[in-house]
Amino acid sequence: MKFSTSLKLNHIFRRLYHTSGFANGLLVLYARKNRTGTNRVGITVSKKLGKAHIRNRARRRLREVYRLNEDKFLPGWDIVVVARSRCVDAPFHKLTEGYLALAKKAGILKDGVS
Numbered sequence: 001m002k003f004s005t006s007l008k009l010n011h012i013f014r015r016l017y018h019t020s021g022f023a024n025g026l027l028v029l030y031a032r033k034n035r036t037g038t039n040r041v042g043i044t045v046s047k048k049l050g051k052a053h054i055r056n057r058a059r060r061r062l063r064e065v066y067r068l069n070e071d072k073f074l075p076g077w078d079i080v081v082v083a084r085s086r087c088v089d090a091p092f093h094k095l096t097e098g099y100l101a102l103a104k105k106a107g108i109l110k111d112g113v114s
Contacts, residue, residue: 003070007042007078016042016080022105026090027062028082029102039073041066042080049088058083061092065099072100077108 007013016030023029034040043062045055062081066073073079087095103109 004039004041007040022102024098026087026098030080031106031108032078034078040078045083065096074108
């Protein structure tokens with residue numbers, strides 16, 4: 001992630017959960033403007049999804065989706081992605097489509113990006 005940092009502080013996660021989120025069958029995305037010129041990205045995967053190696057794999061895949069498409073996102077946003085249970089078995093291209101569709105709904109993609 002060249003232009004972004006990880007979101008690690010609990011109070012920022014909680015603040016984002018109180019915004020309106022955007023959801024599909026695989027993910028839920030929460031976004032809120034921040035006062036920095038960079039994006040801060042956090043990923044949440046519940047213990048309900050499986051054991052640690054399954055949750056870590058889901059986290060790695062979501063981080064990779066963001067990394068590969070980082071240049072399509074507008075700067076200055078806090079983004080939290082919550083993985084749903086179908087995210088674990090979904091093919092990578094479906095994860096990418098779902099992630100970008102939610103980002104477009106949230107209005108955090110640059111113009112002309114689909």
